[in-house]
Amino acid sequence: MQLENNKEIPAVNNLVEPQQWVHKYADYLYTFAFNRTNDEELSRDLVQETFLAALQGMNKFEGRSTESTWLTAILKNKIIDVYRRKSSGLINRKDAEFEQHNFFDQEDGHWNDAYRPQLFGIEHEDPVLNKEFIHFLQMCMQKLPSLWLSVFTMKHMDDESTKTICSELNVTPANFWVIIHRTKVNLRACLQKNWM
Amino acid sequence: MNRLKKIVYNCHKATFLIEKKQIGTITLREKIELKIHLAGCVICRIFQQQSILINRTVKELFQHRQMKLEDDFKKQLQQRIDEELTNQ
Incomplete structure (x- = not known):
């Protein structure tokens, strides 16, 4: 850039409009x-932190992506930091309270009677129109251990690759699949318990 | 018990494959084993239906949600940004 050394020009990148x-x-x-x-x-804190980080870094923004994509990427990294903090170190209260169930017989892998899936009766409806179902789904998601919820969210909401999730959250591929499976079995069981 | 028999009777393994198949890949052999299991296991068929329902709901739900920050908070944010800009 020609004007790089000119101290009179404010260091605001013209590709971004922070105001x-x-x-x-x-x-x-x-x-x-x-x-x-x-x-x-x-979430409010994360939005503020994202803007402040973006202000710090905006001179490096080269306009290869849109402003909105760039800001979202900064926020995404901050959310992953939150996931990492939550799922490492000291076990938080929610994770400690999480109850592990024996959904399957340990010998032969059959469903244990108490946990057998039963039809909800809405399998063919548009689930988004069912407010009650959504309410229970969100409630059940919040009961999941932090790491499981992070894996689940990154996979289903952000469509992240398995490789990315494993490296960002520091889980092995084998453990990733175990988490995906346990999450779904638990989530489904929680829905059944509340729905039926 | 041979491998095929194992999966035919094993719902734990079958549900694992159901999950893996939805977001990743399973081998041809696993596909066949799962198919055989599901043909005979109505409970895992229900599981599969509901697992797909859950994934679809999560995806759709969050795509459509639009939330708003309070105006006061936005004002504070704006002030903070303006301050940072004048200090730069």
Whole structure:
């Protein structure tokens, strides 16, 4: 850039318009964060941190992606940091309270009677139209251990590759599949318990 | 018990394959084993239906949700950004 050494020119990259960020992206980023953390206060903090980090880094932004994609990528990294913090180190209260069930017979792998799937009766409906079902689904998701929920969210909401999830959250591929399976079996059982 | 017999009677393994098949790949052999299991196991067929339902719901639900930050918080954010910009 020709004007790089000119001290008179403010160090604002003309590819970004920080004054417009709140107006253009705050709600979008807030929704993005809330969908992945289910925590309003944390989501507000994450939006603020994203804007501040973006202000720090905006001179490096080269416009290879849109402003919105760039901001979302910053937020995504911050959310992964939250996932990592939550699923490593000290076990939090929610994880400690999580009850492991024996869904299957340990000898032959049959469903144990108490946990056999039964039809919900809405298998062929559009689930998004069923507010009650969605309510239970969200409630049941929140009961999952943090690491499981992070894996589940990254896979289903963000369509991240298995490789990315494993490296970001530091789980082995074998453990990844065990988590995916246990998450679904637990989530489904929780839905059945509340729905029926 | 041979391998085929094992999967035919093993719902734990079958549900694992159901999950793996939905978001990854399973081998041809696993596909056949799963098919045989599901042909004879109505309970795992229900599991599969509901597993697909859950994945679909999660995806759709979050695509459509739109939330709003409170105006006060937005004002604070704007002020903070303006301050940072003048300090730069």
